[in-house]
Amino acid sequence: MPQQFIPSSMPINGGGHNNNSHNRSSISSSSNNSLGSMSMKKSKKDKPSTRVRTVLSESQLRILKQMYTQNSRPDAVTKDHLVEATGLSARVIRVWFQNKRCKDKKRQTAMKEAQRTMEKVCFFLSFFLSSS
Amino acid sequence: MPQQFIPSSMPINGGGHNNNSHNRSSISSSSNNSLGSMSMKKSKKDKPSTRVRTVLSESQLRILKQMYTQNSRPDAVTKDHLVEATGLSARVIRVWFQNKRCKDKKRQTAMKEAQRTMEKVCFFLSFFLSSS
DNA sequence: AGCTAATGAGCCGTAAGCAG
DNA sequence: CTGCTTACGGCTCATTAGCT
Secondary structure, three states: OOOOOOOOOOOOOHHHOOOOOOOOOOOOOOOOOOOOOOOOOOOOOOOOOOOOOOOOOHHHHHHHHHHHHHOOOOOHHHHHHHHHHHOOOHHHHHHHHHHHHHHHHHHHHHHHHHHHHHHHHHHHHHHHHHOO | OOOOOOOOOOOOOOOOOOOOOOOOOOOOOOOOOOOOOOOOOOOOOOOOOOOOOOOOOHHHHHHHHHHHHHOOOOOHHHHHHHHHHHOOOHHHHHHHHHHHHHHHHHHHHHHHHHHHHHHHHHHHHHHHHHHO
């Protein structure tokens, strides 16, 4: 249930990294293409654990993001384009956009909520101050 | 930013034992690498202690350090380059950067602290001197 | 002894999986 | 498709252990 909570406090800090980190990414190490050949069944029964997480490289991410700003819901042709441009599989592209949309929406909702509570706080604050 | 608390908050995650070990003993001190004939796999029983400490050669270290000055937090592509350039495993590269960052940070913090206490000392010193 | 690779725990962001 | 959950890769920080 609560994977998501609204922090409600300014980033007190967080351990760790400066807020600007866009550093994420990775590349497939030299030319792997793990798709296909690996016989991983899609049986829903048991997969004790082998999910292959593709790590997107900086450049791939940049391409995807740019496209996203133009159109968050690209049609098939566009996706095809992206496949070619990034070298990723169509599936990865699709999933990326899905996740991105979802994430964005969630963030926006959280932001609105935060703003609302902020306004409330400000209101009460001004109220108390004016009463004295 | 300077202060860092370790929250130690709720233990949400169950478990989490992940261990991937790619083990690769790369011992390349400048030249020779021949084989790792000694393949000590980790048998879970009997050697609580045999860590393979990689000794970095001068040239490898130079490459890493130079890259570090440019970017202390390289992305995967860059790391991949480093893997190729140094002949070290990706894991070793990653760990090196982690340790380096940590070390740097610690040193910097210590330096700041030292400076602060220095200022205090100077202040008191000047105070006592002026009083006489 | 000091340096510093390596390890482990705890956490975060997010790609992948699945239900609806 | 959305929305939620899960598992993975990487990070920090503290600690352990192998060199010179």
